[in-house]
Ligand SMILES: Nc1ncnc2c1ncn2[C@@H]1O[C@H](COP(=O)(O)OP(=O)(O)O)[C@@H](O)[C@H]1O
């Protein structure tokens with residue numbers, strides 16, 4: 001805005017208008033979008049990994065079953081945060097090591113030199129010369145993969161439990177009526193699984209939302225980073241000097257997360273009702289018609 | 293042209309003899325069925341033959357292997373030894389003993405779609421409405437047209453007296469209504485025979501009566517049925533043939549009037565007096 005060119009002369013409303021539209025504030029606003037993009041991109045990938053994990057655990061093929069078991073148990077024994085730190089670094093180094101082998105075959109020096117990880121310049125990912133935004137997207141992508149892998153394992157546990165919770169007689173009856181294993185799965189097993197999976201999945205979604213500040217740890221300049229940076233007191237050498245306003249910035253963050261979780265909660269309540277209303281086994285109904 | 297004609301003739305001859313064989317052969321024939329769970333020998337060589345239009349009642353104390361026998365008949369359980377012959381066509385096996393299993397999936401599906409099961413606990417699919425339950429297998433397994441199946445399904449629900457419940461979910465029905473819906477589901481397959489596993493055992497007496505009425509009307513239509521039951525009145529009145537199973541073997545078998553009125557074996561006498569006093 002034209003008037004914002006000389007912020008020292010501003011006061012009142014126009015000061016606020018200019019203050020809240022600085023480039024760094026835009027970055028702050030965008031970081032809320034980053035959180036939303038992360039969770040909405042993550043969710044489908046988590047479900048795919050979750051089903052892959054749950055189904056491989058049920059597989060009759062031993063190696064596949066073992067992979068499924070390792071995948072689902074790995075997150076149980078290790079603090080999540082260790083995974084969030086480990087996966088992006090491991091992926092980054094793996095990608096660069098492969099590029100190193102392909103792009104610089106003439107370099108004979110080992111990649112691991114003592115404690116250092118050394119690859120040729122051409123193998124860097126992204127290349128050092130690329131724009132800042134490419135670096136940021138790449139970093140975000142690694143973070144997304146880390147989130148998806150960890151939450152995918154949680155989802156696999158939930159889905160595995162839900163698949164096992166469907167009463168056996170429901171599936172057996174389908175077989176007795178001539179359905180193939182595929183038909184049993186798609187027509188009976190999967191549709192009946194949701195009511196057992198929903199509580200766990202809704203819980204997982206909440207945890208996913210609440211885990212997004214971890215982006216900060218992974219080097220993504222997220223809302224937590226910006227709230228801290230923008231809220232810190234600014235001396236007179238800044239365009240918009242102010243005292244320690246972090247409490248206000250973090251309050252905004254608080255409200256954002258509360259809104260997100262309460263909307264989600266309402267959505268899952270609605271979904272659970274929709275899924276169970278149809279076929280909740282009302283024990284009163286049962287006992288009136290059945291003597292055990 | 294000539295070659296084609298003779299081919300056609302040959303084909304029609306083949307189908308003729310096949311349908312003839314099917315018409316003459318019993319609907320389902322079990323020969324020397326042996327079934328073991330681990331070291332527990334549940335069936336020790338059972339022969340059972342259900343001809344078209346025949347109603348067989350299967351009685352015996354709890355744990356004598358009645359359910360297991362029915363489950364073997366449509367291959368929910370695989371017998372370690374013995375033959376299952378559906379309309380003259382024996383099931384083809386691969387392997388033997390505990391690793392024995394049917395080798396032809398199409399044959400298994402053919403058997404199962406022709407022998408509909410009715411279970412003690414009804415086992416209606418909980419996520420489907422009553423009508424959806426009835427048309428599920430005809431549409432997905434037999435590939436029938438959904439609309440025609442729905443029309444036929446409604447007819448069947450009318451017939452068992454719950455035409456007004458077609459849009460309800462199983463949990464909204466009484467046990468007797470659920471079991472009648474399960475019978476409609478069995479009929480919707482237009483099976484060659486229906487296998488009942490204690491269809492009334494989970495029901496209160498007054499609800500039991502409405503299910504018994506439906507089963508009797510099916511018998512009057514000349515349907516082939518094998519009925520496992522603890523209801524001795526049903527077993528006697530509805531069947532042409534009764535079989536008493538004891539510890540995995542057929543202890544006594546024959547005309548229901550004869551079997552119930554004049555039991556020969558001591559075990560059957562004991563069993564009948566025990567059930568009468570309950
Ligand atoms: N899947 C199974 N695994 C192990 N034992 C079984 C299994 N099914 C049935 N049995 C055993 O086989 C015996 C006969 O069972 P069942 O056929 O259900 O008898 P019934 O229907 O006559 O009461 C019982 O001792 C039962 O415990």
Ligand SMILES: [Mg+2]
Pocket residue numbers: 358359360489490
């Ligand atoms: Mg039984």
